[in-house]
């Protein structure tokens with residue numbers, strides 16, 4: 001049995017049908033990202049919520065009975081809007097009489113703009129528009145992961161442009177390490193897919209399934225490579241580390257292979273093992289055109305360690321200068337830094353690499369907790385507010401403007417999102433918009449999904465403009 005939509009909400013919502021003014025026929029609400037950490041937001045993830053929870057026949061007799069029993073116990077007898085849900089079952093066949101209009105997924109929207117609106121399509125169901133708030137506001141997570149991931153793409157692109165021959169490696173420069181640090185398999189899947197809107201590199205396998213199942217991404221949304229973890233190295237014991245490393249080169253002799261090398265002493269691993277006892281085996285990969293050996297430090301100050309690993313390997317295997325005059329390791333050698341990577345730490349690492357004349361192209365970043373978990377609803381200040389209602393046939397613009405925080409001022413009236421003369425997205429309020437110019441489209445109506453965005457088109461919309469030309 002799918003989740004019960006009647007129970008997928010906050011307790012206070014359950015009695016709100018008794019709290020609106022008598023004669024309320026329409027409640028029209030909107031969702032926005034007021035921003036905070038970043039000045040623009042990638043809109044992504046609503047389709048997942050719609051498909052998973054709202055589309056189709058979601059109200060049944062069983063679910064009404066189940067909910068009635070829970071609410072009578074939870075809130076007190078007779079408070080649950082049983083009649084209201086029975087009306088939806090009988091009049092609408094269990095489909096939700098709602099209209100949701102949203103900006104196309106992948107669109108980049110400056111903060112403080114309407115991203116989607118929700119309204120009831122049946123005047124008797126005025127109480128439903130905000131009953132589904134909790135579920136819909138959970139879009140803050142994919143939207144914020146996607147935005148945070150994309151902001152990191154901008155930083156990496158900047159340093160790649162300055163230090164690399166091309167941006168060809170960009171889609172693979174930030175690798176999702178976040179599965180274990182996620183709060184659930186589902187959030188890892190949703191967050192991981194959000195990252196893959198911007199990149200093609202991930203170890204979060206559930207994300208691949210989410211992109212396929214909910215955004216029609218038949219071709220795998222992200223790639224990875226054979227990689228060691230500490231256990232597969234330390235199981236050989238410290239004296240056997242060289243054998244563990246050699247085994248990696250033999251087991252994965254053709255494609256790329258990554259090997260965590262800091263179990264005991266990363267410096268000796270680079271100097272005496274990779275650059276010493278195993279040097280010929282490593283260089284042989286180059287001669288055979290095999291994929292690179294990717295050496296992985298995993299501790300210490302990231303900027304310091306990355307540069308010192310590059311310097312050590314460069315001294316052993318030699319370097320060349322690329323078209324930007326920065327040093328490159330031989331094609332058969334690369335480095336991945338998967339510890340301590342976040343939006344906040346990237347620049348310092350790449351500045352230090354530049355200062356030591358290393359191209360960013362030598363490196364890939366892995367990010368876990370910071371990529372999928374160290375965010376919250378206020379990172380981009382996502383909120384859902386009612387802006388318009390119809391009471392006894394009369395439309396009324398609604399807003400809040402708390403004297404204690406005018407930053408929470410909400411938008412008034414019916415909203416549309418339009419491109420202004422300068423091509424910037426702006427929100428028209430109080431019904432002043434031109435419906436033909438509204439960028440928002442109806443994605444859901446009366447139980448039906450009206451737009452089914454593909455991951456491919458979402459990625460295209462979310463591209464970073466100044467990179468498109470390259």
Ligand SMILES: O=C1OCCC/C1=C\Nc1ccccc1
Nearest residue numbers: 177178203224225227258336338
């Ligand atoms: O360390 C890790 O922690 C968490 C998940 C993955 C992971 C490493 N993976 C990897 C993939 C490709 C190249 C290098 C490493």
